[in-house]
Amino acid sequence: MWRPFRALPRYFGGKRKLCPVIFREIDQIFPRATWGKLTFVDAFLGGGAASLYAKGQGFGRVVCNDLARRSAIVGQALIANARTRLLKEDVLRLFREHPEDRHEIEQRYVPDLFSLEQARFFDNALAVARATGHAEKQALLLLVLMRLMMAIRPMSQFQPHEGRKAFGGDLDGVSPNRVASYVEGMRLTGLSSVWDNAEAVNDGVLPGKGEVHQSDAAEFVAEVRGDVCYLDPPYAGTMAYERAYRALDEIFEETQRPSSRFSLAGAVDALDELLGLAWHFPLVVLSFGNEKTSGAQLGELMAKHGRQTKVVEFEYRHMPSLASDEKNARNRELLVLGFKPTEAAG
DSSP states (O other): OOOOGSSSSOOOOOOOOTHHEEEEEEEHHGGGGGGGOOEEESSSOTHHHHHHHHTTOOOOOEEOOSHHHHHHHHIIIIIOOOOOOOOOOHHHHTTTTTTTTOOOEEEEEEETTSSSSHHHHHHHHHHHHHHHSHHHHHHHHHHHHHHHHHSSSSSGGGGGGHHHHHHHOOOOGSSSHHHHHHHHHHTTSHHHHHHHHHHHTTTTTSSSEEEEOSSOOOHHHOOOOSSEEEEEEOTTTTTTTHTTHHHHHHHTTTTOHHHHHHHHGGGHHHHHHHHHHTTOEEEEEEEEEESSHHHHHHHHHHTTOOOOOEEEEOOSSSSSSSHHHHHHHHHEEEEEEEEOTTTTTO
16 A cells, blocks of 8 residues: 555545556646646545655645545645644643533533543543644544544444443443444544554655645536646445445534435536646546446446546445445446547647
């Protein structure tokens, strides 16, 4: 695994494994030698893999966006930030009692999601992070805490499972595939583990120009300018991020979000609108799943907007530990490139 990817949270639907394939295809349109003069635009930042990879591969500028605060934190810590890293003293401060600790996690999520000890650490550490006056360090600390929360939860899922049993000592009553996560999670809020996570986050701080937005994807695509527009919306027919990460949204943004329209059955209409708004980009790259659409359908949709197209399909396993063998067997990742040859660098 590319070392800077260690910095990213365990975000389902992330593109860490697919980035080499995606950027190999971009290289066919815009040769790698030209990337230093180009702007890479990521309309759905999500877990941050594509934007971080673009930055690390030498794109002259990376502009990323996501409506959710959980993703914007990743962008602020790793894409907009080019040099600030966490020091040991920054991490030690997370363990010092803070007067603005509101005990919200302890009151709302114990014992369904966290143990009492875990919740008390997170409540205090969040108060410390939020009071940090340095914007980049605040984002880095928040990313560390989000990574830890995801690592503690079995399969990074925030729906209540057997938390009451696990944290009450009844591990025999916990599903075998979740026991190790609960046991391992009990040590993750110790100083050694938190510092290990901070060092992992530091690995993702790379030189380069980047900026992050937190807005609706359609508005963002219509307004921003660049050379490569990467679209990785939620896939129709899969678990909505807003459902999977509801607790994170409540903790980091104090809100609940409705499911994205791209997660719903009518996602093709939403994609059609988005591709129309992206008319000004020389190259548009779309990632999507095949649960409700086919590669041929998406290729036709891209061509409708006046672009030459290339469709790449390959097997992928969406949350394989939760999906059935049948579903894993039929899942395909769809990569659709739409380009205007006269404007491409190659």
